[in-house]
Amino acid sequence: MKDDMPTSAMVVIGDEILSGRTRDANMHHLASVLTEAGAALREVRVVADDREAIIAAINELRVRNTYVFTSGGIGPTHDDITAECVAAAFGVEIDVRADAREILLAHYGDPDKLTPSRLRMARIPAGATLIANPVSGAPGFKMENVYVMAGVPLIFNAMVESVRPTLEGGPPMLSHAFRIPMAEGDIAGPLAELANAHPDISFGSYPFYQGGYGATIVARSQDRDELAQAAQALRAMCKALGATEVTELPPI
DSSP: OOOOOOEEEEOOOOEEHHHTTTOOHHHHHHHHHHHHOOOEEEEEEEEOOOOOHHHHHHHHHHHOOOOOESOOOOOTTTTTOHHHHHHHHHHOOEEHHHHHHHHHHHHOOOGGGOOOHHHHGGGEEOOOEEOOOOTTTOEEEEEEEEEOOOSSSHHHHHHHHHGGGGOOSOOOOOEEEEEESSHHHHHHHHHHHHHEEEEESEEEEEEEEESSEEEEEEEEESSSHHHHHHHHHHHHHHHHHTOOOOOEEEOH
8 A cells, every 4th residue: 555545543442342242343344434435444453441541542543544433432331431532532621512412312302311321422522523323313423533433333334324425535445356276385485576576566365275275365456557467467476386277356
């Protein structure tokens, strides 16, 4: 990837993820959206419901990425501390905000249902803009380049769709895959030479075993012409190695 291309990072927050009780699905969805948007996901951190860990992750990632997305920790319970951690990371105050409160009131339809616990979901750092949540009402928010979203996959996905049109990325990341029925160790040397010859292309090697050893080589680039040249070089490599029955999956 070229140095001037937009990049993204993600912070997945929650003890339930680290304990194995909950399997994270949000990273996979976000990665697909960001690849399409041309702001590829470059790093993901999973942190506990720990104030200092959350603040550190946000501050470290936001200074070296175009976008940072957080998932989890903005619900109504005492351990939902992401919003206050974001406020601390940016050095601003946090309180129940009128517009967020009105959104919750419209969702629940009864002021008596806006309990202190539910009002926690209307606590927004000063200066943040809200992210729409068409599923359960409680909004996420954006603080500079940090997008703070719910952990529930259905809600997270809806929030991602709310912000997708605002993301300014480069060309989408394209991939060209070669499924080669040869052991990865036999491919590694020539593939390293090919990667050195095409420094702007990202090459990945993924071994498999299906009645014999093989590897899927994936070339990735945002430049279609450069990717086509790399694919041609991969075809030549396969021919030189004597690989037969190579299956290609080119970019659409």
